[in-house]
Amino acid sequence: MLKPKNDLLQGTLALLVLKTLARGPLHGYGITLHIQMVSKDILRVEEGSLYPALHRMEQDGWVSAEWGMSENHRRARYYRLTAKGRKQLAEEEKNWERLTEAVAHVLQFA
Amino acid sequence: MSWITRLRGMLRRERLDQDLDEELRSHLEMRAADNLVAGMSPEEARHEAQKRFGNTTLLKEDTREVDIVGWLDEAVRDFRHALRMLLRNPGFTVVAVLTLALGIGANTAIFSVINSVLLRPLPYHDPGSLVMVWESNSQHPNPHNTVSPPNFLDWQSRNTVFSSMAFIFDERDNLTGNGEPQEIVVQDVSASFFSLLGVDPIIGPGFTPENGQPGHANVVILSYGLWKERFAGDPAIVGKSILLNGHPQTVVGVAPQNFRWFIKDGSLTGAKPQMWSPFVFPRPFTITSRSAAS
Numbered sequence: 001m002l003k004p005k006n007d008l009l010q011g012t013l014a015l016l017v018l019k020t021l022a023r024g025p026l027h028g029y030g031i032t033l034h035i036q037m038v039s040k041d042i043l044r045v046e047e048g049s050l051y052p053a054l055h056r057m058e059q060d061g062w063v064s065a066e067w068g069m070s071e072n073h074r075r076a077r078y079y080r081l082t083a084k085g086r087k088q089l090a091e092e093e094k095n096w097e098r099l100t101e102a103v104a105h106v107l108q109f110a
Numbered sequence: 111m112s113w114i115t116r117l118r119g120m121l122r123r124e125r126l127d128q129d130l131d132e133e134l135r136s137h138l139e140m141r142a143a144d145n146l147v148a149g150m151s152p153e154e155a156r157h158e159a160q161k162r163f164g165n166t167t168l169l170k171e172d173t174r175e176v177d178i179v180g181w182l183d184e185a186v187r188d189f190r191h192a193l194r195m196l197l198r199n200p201g202f203t204v205v206a207v208l209t210l211a212l213g214i215g216a217n218t219a220i221f222s223v224i225n226s227v228l229l230r231p232l233p234y235h236d237p238g239s240l241v242m243v244w245e246s247n248s249q250h251p252n253p254h255n256t257v258s259p260p261n262f263l264d265w266q267s268r269n270t271v272f273s274s275m276a277f278i279f280d281e282r283d284n285l286t287g288n289g290e291p292q293e294i295v296v297q298d299v300s301a302s303f304f305s306l307l308g309v310d311p312i313i314g315p316g317f318t319p320e321n322g323q324p325g326h327a328n329v330v331i332l333s334y335g336l337w338k339e340r341f342a343g344d345p346a347i348v349g350k351s352i353l354l355n356g357h358p359q360t361v362v363g364v365a366p367q368n369f370r371w372f373i374k375d376g377s378l379t380g381a382k383p384q385m386w387s388p389f390v391f392p393r394p395f396t397i398t399s400r401s402a403a404s
Contacts, residue, residue, distance in 0.1 A: 047134070055173050055177055056176045072143065
């Protein structure tokens, strides 16, 4: 997961972050860790794209943020999914499925 | 993010920057800590973590840009939405705009009037204790009738209400000499008129009580406007002679620029005075007092 210039990739980042947060509030580092781990190291979120995206989502009202204490007693900013964010997640998941289906169909049609 | 939060964010720019700094720093430290656990040396750990961040400055700028642009975006969107809604309800919009226009217009008009009439201070000393007194005739439709000189004198000497009273009577007279003949409005006043009002002429001695006596009353005070227009603001005007209805009068003063006296009720000319002249009460009236009063 590299340059955020590509709209598709940027949209996917939002989807991944929203899905990650659906499991519970996390700080930025935790989000990157989770995605990296679950995707078996294939998807590595760059901080350069993560934080602008997180702040954008906060502006749009999909996530809310507040300061909290991390596991090793460090102050960190935790992001939490809002109701609006949950709705957005469901919609993005649906779009993603439709998109991948469509791509698969085109690829199968050889 | 509610608009309140955004507004607060705009106002606490620095605080937000500090927050972002701290957030990024804690992220970096957590990664460095994990790197340490994974077996890297402290310098390696930190270096790798920093590398992951890439260009921190760019990152911060991008994030900050999102904050600001997002706010602006939202604001513009809200504004456009409001405009669309208004256009979709033309009836309501027209009513609202008209109401606003009427309200603002009326308010402005009323304020201008009140400002010039009430709020601007009257150019007299202690205007709050000045009172205009008219004679009232129940038979006559106009309740503000000019009082006759003998009655005025009675009022002046026998009243227990006023510390001093002055008499005002205006008329049109012909001013000749020093140029074209001109008809001007002259106010005949008690010699004490100006001192009662606490107004001193800007040049010249003004009226003295003596000017109320016959033979000493051929003096006048010019209004500031008349002095500027007809006499070109001549600084040596005091002592000069002018002809009023053919009678020579000596100029003894010029009234201040902001001095004005205009009371329509009881005014014969209904116009602003350009000159003041002391009124001489005819002798017989100063001796006896009349009983007929209203």
